[in-house]
Amino acid sequence: THFGFETVSESEKAERVYKVFENVAKRYDVMNDAMSLGIHRLWKDALLYKMNPMPGTKLLDVAGGTGDIAFRFIDYVRSQQERRSRQEMKSYQSPSWQDISKLYQQQDDNDTHLRSKAVICDINKEMLKFGRQKAEQLNYTDGLSWVVGNAEELPFDDDKFDVYTIAFGIRNVTHIDQVLQEAYRVLKPGGRFLCLEFSRVQNPIISRLYDLYSFQVIPVLGEVIAADWKSYQYLVESIHRFPEQEEFRAMIEDAGFYKVEYSNLTSGIVAIHSGFKF
Numbered sequence: 358t359h360f361g362f363e364t365v366s367e368s369e370k371a372e373r374v375y376k377v378f379e380n381v382a383k384r385y386d387v388m389n390d391a392m393s394l395g396i397h398r399l400w401k402d403a404l405l406y407k408m409n410p411m412p413g414t415k416l417l418d419v420a421g422g423t424g425d426i427a428f429r430f431i432d433y434v435r436s437q438q439e440r441r442s443r444q445e446m447k448s449y450q451s452p453s454w455q456d457i458s459k460l461y462q463q464q465d466d467n468d469t470h471l472r473s474k475a476v477i478c479d480i481n482k483e484m485l486k487f488g489r490q491k492a493e494q495l496n497y498t499d500g501l502s503w504v505v506g507n508a509e510e511l512p513f514d515d516d517k518f519d520v521y522t523i524a525f526g527i528r529n530v531t532h533i534d535q536v537l538q539e540a541y542r543v544l545k546p547g548g549r550f551l552c553l554e555f556s557r558v559q560n561p562i563i564s565r566l567y568d569l570y571s572f573q574v575i576p577v578l579g580e581v582i583a584a585d586w587k588s589y590q591y592l593v594e595s596i597h598r599f600p601e602q603e604e605f606r607a608m609i610e611d612a613g614f615y616k617v618e619y620s621n622l623t624s625g626i627v628a629i630h631s632g633f634k635f
């Protein structure tokens with residue numbers, strides 16, 4: 358397994374990845390905005406748009422320490438619920454007493470069955486700590502839980518979640534195949550896997566510029582903003598080592614998912630892969 362320019366063992370890689378995210382946790386959001394010129398926000402929005410979760414959805418966001426996906430999930434579901442209530446208000450007519458008691462019953466059902474939940478799981482305690490702090494500052498308290506866990510060996514029962522997401526996380530793990538098998542295991546039958554990850558740029562000119570930017574500019578930004586050249590050099594290299602679109606699609610199929618597809622964003626700088634559990 359490669360790490361930086363050297364060859365290291367698997368356990369060493371996991372340890373070093375842990376250190377990288379421990380080091381960058383505090384500056385993670387600032388760096389993310391600086392490196393992607395804020396575009397990572399649009400990519401994450403696109404993931405939610407693709408997911409299009411219904412009220413009541415149970416989401417597991419793996420490698421989700423920043424909370425970025427879970428917060429968007431809560432916003433998305435809330436906006437769907439508000440839209441539905443507006444539509445109901447439009448078709449409102451004076452109710453009878455029977456209607457009122459039915460409405461109360463429905464409200465109870467909504468509260469118990471339709472409450473959406475997101476579990477955020479990350480191997481790194483520091484990343485989770487900063488995610489939780491952000492959740493408190495931004496007032497995302499309801500429906501979220503934070504769990505320390507390894508994507509390769511998830512601390513959850515089988516068939517538990519409707520949707521599994523992993524955003525910019527899977528390229529950091531030691532065994533991608535194990536992560537995919539675990540995703541399959543914890544999803545309910547019919548559940549959906551969604552992965553947002555750096556991929557291969559499709560346009561040769563953009564590809565050339567992108568290589569220059571990532572190898573020449575990003576480690577410098579890492580040094581200037583976070584005084585940490587090495588961590589950012591690792592991040593760039595991990596992007597270049599990650600399988601390209603078709604290869605990753607085949608890996609997801611090998612884990613048992615069906616209807617596996619992907620869409621490229623920003624000329625393939627990143628891609629969203631998705632699939633369903635039988």
Ligand code: SAM
Nearest residue numbers: 378420421422423480481484507508524526529
């Ligand atoms: N998903 C977040 C986002 O998009 O803002 C965070 C992405 S960050 C680049 C990668 C995250 O993967 C880090 O928080 C890191 O701790 C986590 N990670 C790395 N290896 C992991 C593993 N084996 N299991 C769970 N999380 C892992």
